[in-house]
Amino acid sequence: MKRRTNNDNDRCVTQESARNGSLPGPASASPLGGQNLTNEEVVRKWYAAWEKKGWGPVDSLLADNFTFTSAAGDDHISKSTFKARCWETQIDFIGHFDLERITTGAEDAFVKYLCHTKDGKSFRNVEYLRIKNGKLQSLECYFGAQSSFPSAVSTGQK
Numbered sequence: 001m002k003r004r005t006n007n008d009n010d011r012c013v014t015q016e017s018a019r020n021g022s023l024p025g026p027a028s029a030s031p032l033g034g035q036n037l038t039n040e041e042v043v044r045k046w047y048a049a050w051e052k053k054g055w056g057p058v059d060s061l062l063a064d065n066f067t068f069t070s071a072a073g074d075d076h077i078s079k080s081t082f083k084a085r086c087w088e089t090q091i092d093f094i095g096h097f098d099l100e101r102i103t104t105g106a107e108d109a110f111v112k113y114l115c116h117t118k119d120g121k122s123f124r125n126v127e128y129l130r131i132k133n134g135k136l137q138s139l140e141c142y143f144g145a146q147s148s149f150p151s152a153v154s155t156g157q158k
Helices: 015-019 037-052 055-060 079-090
Strands: 004-006 012-014 062-070 074-078 094-104 108-117 122-132 135-143
Touching: 037 055, 037 094, 037 108, 037 122, 037 135, 055 062, 055 079, 062 079, 074 079
Parallel strands: 062 135
Antiparallel strands: 004 012, 062 074, 094 108, 108 122, 122 135
C-alpha cells in the first residue's frame, strides 16, 4: 500500500516516490494558464516573417494543404491563391505588427494584433490559426472595426 505525504512544496506525493528521489519539481505558472509555447513560437514566427518581406520564411510555416479564409471573399483558398491574392497584394503595405494577445491551445491559436502600415495607417484584426507539427494548417482572419486602412470592411464592400 502506498501512503501519501506532503513534501516541502506542500504537494502530496507517495512515500515510495519520496524514497526513490522522483519528487516532482516546484510548480511554475505560465502566462494564460499553461499555453503551448511551441504554437506561440509558430505564431510569433508567422508575423515576424511578414515583417521580413520574404516569401520563403512565410512558405516554410505553411502546410502544403494550407487554407485561408476571410470576410473579403476568401473561402478556404489554397496556399498558391493566398500568395497571389493576399501576400503579393499586401506585403508592400505592411510595416510591423503589435501582437496584442496570443492564446494557444494544443493545435490552434487566436491572435489579436494591430498592424501598422508603411504609410502610417493601421488596422486591427483577430486571426484563428490551426497548427499541426509546427505548420499552419489554416488561418481565418476576422477584420476589426472600420480603420484608417482601406479594406473590404472599411470601404463598405462587405
